[in-house]
Amino acid sequence: MSHRGAPTLQVQRLSHAYGAAPVLREVSFDVAPGEVVAVIGSSGAGKTTLFRSITGLVAPSGGRALVGGRDLATLGGRELARARRQVGLIFQQYNLVRRLSAADNVVIGRLVHLPTWRAVLRRPGADERARAVACLDRVGMAAHARARADTLSGGQQQRVAIARVLAQRSSLLLADEPVASLDPASAASVLATLRAVASDHGIAVVCSLHQVELVGGFADRVVGLGQGRVTLDVPVADFGDDHRAAVYGARLEPSLVQERCP
Amino acid sequence: MTDTAEPRLALPGSSEGECSGADAGSQAPVDPPAASRLPRVRQATLALVAVAVFALCVRLAEVDPGALLEGLPKMAGWAARSWPPSTDGLDDLLVRAAETVAIAVVGTALAAVASLLACVPAARNLTPARLLRVPARWALNACRGVDSFVFALLFVAAVGLGPFAGTLGVAFHTFGSMGKLFAEAIEGMPPGPLEAAELTGAGRLRTVSWVVLPDVAPGLVSVALYMLEFNIRASVVLGVVGAGGIGQQLKNAIDLLNFPRLFTIILIILVMVAAVDALSSRLRAQLR
Numbered sequence: 001m002s003h004r005g006a007p008t009l010q011v012q013r014l015s016h017a018y019g020a021a022p023v024l025r026e027v028s029f030d031v032a033p034g035e036v037v038a039v040i041g042s043s044g045a046g047k048t049t050l051f052r053s054i055t056g057l058v059a060p061s062g063g064r065a066l067v068g069g070r071d072l073a074t075l076g077g078r079e080l081a082r083a084r085r086q087v088g089l090i091f092q093q094y095n096l097v098r099r100l101s102a103a104d105n106v107v108i109g110r111l112v113h114l115p116t117w118r119a120v121l122r123r124p125g126a127d128e129r130a131r132a133v134a135c136l137d138r139v140g141m142a143a144h145a146r147a148r149a150d151t152l153s154g155g156q157q158q159r160v161a162i163a164r165v166l167a168q169r170s171s172l173l174l175a176d177e178p179v180a181s182l183d184p185a186s187a188a189s190v191l192a193t194l195r196a197v198a199s200d201h202g203i204a205v206v207c208s209l210h211q212v213e214l215v216g217g218f219a220d221r222v223v224g225l226g227q228g229r230v231t232l233d234v235p236v237a238d239f240g241d242d243h244r245a246a247v248y249g250a251r252l253e254p255s256l257v258q259e260r261c262p
Numbered sequence: 263m264t265d266t267a268e269p270r271l272a273l274p275g276s277s278e279g280e281c282s283g284a285d286a287g288s289q290a291p292v293d294p295p296a297a298s299r300l301p302r303v304r305q306a307t308l309a310l311v312a313v314a315v316f317a318l319c320v321r322l323a324e325v326d327p328g329a330l331l332e333g334l335p336k337m338a339g340w341a342a343r344s345w346p347p348s349t350d351g352l353d354d355l356l357v358r359a360a361e362t363v364a365i366a367v368v369g370t371a372l373a374a375v376a377s378l379l380a381c382v383p384a385a386r387n388l389t390p391a392r393l394l395r396v397p398a399r400w401a402l403n404a405c406r407g408v409d410s411f412v413f414a415l416l417f418v419a420a421v422g423l424g425p426f427a428g429t430l431g432v433a434f435h436t437f438g439s440m441g442k443l444f445a446e447a448i449e450g451m452p453p454g455p456l457e458a459a460e461l462t463g464a465g466r467l468r469t470v471s472w473v474v475l476p477d478v479a480p481g482l483v484s485v486a487l488y489m490l491e492f493n494i495r496a497s498v499v500l501g502v503v504g505a506g507g508i509g510q511q512l513k514n515a516i517d518l519l520n521f522p523r524l525f526t527i528i529l530i531i532l533v534m535v536a537a538v539d540a541l542s543s544r545l546r547a548q549l550r
């Protein structure tokens with residue numbers, strides 16, 4: 001698959017440290033419109049931190065991340081809010097509003113498009129509600145549209161969080177382990193949805209995963225992260241067992257060994 | 263989990279909505295009290311100082327058990343003379359009691375509306391800018407620091423005798439307490455959903471109505487009901503300064519040594535307070 005045009009996301013020598021401990025060390029990679037990049041790396045490698053730095057939720061200590069050519073970390077106020085519409089993030093912890101219905105949680109992805117009175121009174125209107133249900137339908141959750149978020153299972157909440165980001169229609173979609181809580185069938189279907197969103201609407205997708213076997217039919221490229229560095233950046237066709245070992249095997253811990261040899 | 267958990271606040275009612283998250287029990291470990299790690303001499307000195315200060319306080323409070331002993335028979339006499347409770351002017355007393363309830367209800371409601379507006383700039387997670395937050399906090403603290411009774415004194419002078427002065431007094435003091443509790447309830451909510459809304463580009467108004475209010479609503483209603491219970495009791499004394507309600511009748515009965523009437527008034531107050539407490543705690547139990 002060829003990806004033309006200016007990259008949607010450019011990560012340039014991005015570094016981050018919590019206190020003195022460096023978590024990201026000069027991470028660089030680009031993502032083109034319509035391209036799907038899988039980020040793999042063991043637990044604690046810095047995947048979540050990478051996503052948070054790209055969105056500007058944490059300020060990088062070095063380097064920058066450009067979304068559509070703009071560095072979110074340098075923006076503030078209205079400009080930042082406007083630029084953030086172009087970035088959707090599926091959080092590892094879902095981050096739904098517990099006491100709202102699944103459909104209302106999806107509407108949150110489109111809050112900026114609601115007229116003020118509808119936003120304030122929390123009356124999204126029939127159109128937005130239908131749109132939310134359609135997004136829920138794409139992740140197989142339409143039947144739960146009216147269920148309160150805190151009554152849903154972990155996997156169901158994760159899918160609602162994905163629907164919320166689909167509703168946002170950003171040009172860059174970041175997904176932090178979006179299938180970690182899903183059964184194999186739902187996982188495959190959610191990844192197929194993300195793939196379709198990228199291909200059909202030219203959205204750039206960056207998705208972290210622990211299930212390496214899933215990258216095959218899903219991603220265009222695989223980026224490996226190890227101790228905050230990019231240890232691997234290859235087209236998915238070239239991704240093989242030796243790469244996999246390089247990412248996960250570099251620091252084999254007992255728990256990881258167990259995970260690999262159940 | 264990458265989000266650092268905010269320290270949980272021990273807030274009336276805020277615990278109900280917050281048990282579903284994995285972080286519900288993640289309280290920072292509390293250090294042992296500093297005194298237990300001090301050397302013995304310091305400990306002894308501290309204990310001595312504490313005793314001295316307390317003794318001084320007893321002195322200043324003019325604690326006099328003899329006076330109490332002398333007074334007890336007098337009070338027993340009053341109690342004897344207050345039976346049977348008088349039913350003279352009972353209808354007027356009931357109207358006055360209703361006035362007391364009205365002062366508390368309206369005062370609490372006004373305070374709730376004002377608190378809802380003030381808690382947004384006062385909450386750290388919604389208003390990181392100190393320039394806005396610190397003045398908001400100061401305004402709340404100032405109102406909280408002045409009692410309803412003191413406010414009522416001022417308002418009697420400003421708007422004249424009557425329940426409206428009492429209502430304003432209740433409203434201003436309650437605004438301080440309730441606004442602070444509202445802000446703390448908001449600061450106790452999990453940061454994740456706020457970040458999620460922030461990343462959609464939504465502004466504060468939209469975030470408050472879609473993320474903050476749905477999450478903290480039961481906590482806020484619970485706080486407001488607590489304040490209502492408190493204000494019923496606080497409103498009883500407002501009549502003493504002419505700010506309306508049954509307190510005026512209470513003071514008159516004491517001044518005239520009319521004990522049967524005093525007894526009736528106290529019974530009415532007890533029933534009134536108990537009724538509102540029962541109603542309010544039933545409502546609070548239904549919040550979820």
Ligand SMILES: Nc1ncnc2c1ncn2[C@@H]1O[C@H](COP(=O)(O)OP(=O)(O)OP(=O)(O)O)[C@@H](O)[C@H]1O
Nearest residue numbers: 018023042043044045046047048049050264265266
């Ligand atoms: N808020 C924080 N404060 C301090 N250190 C943090 C914070 N968040 C993450 N870290 C540290 O940064 C490192 C990377 O964390 P991160 O969450 O980015 O890893 P991850 O790759 O997403 O892991 P996982 O696969 O388990 O989700 C870890 O060592 C973690 O302890």
Ligand SMILES: [Mg+2]
Nearest residue numbers: 047048092176
């Ligand atoms: Mg993570």
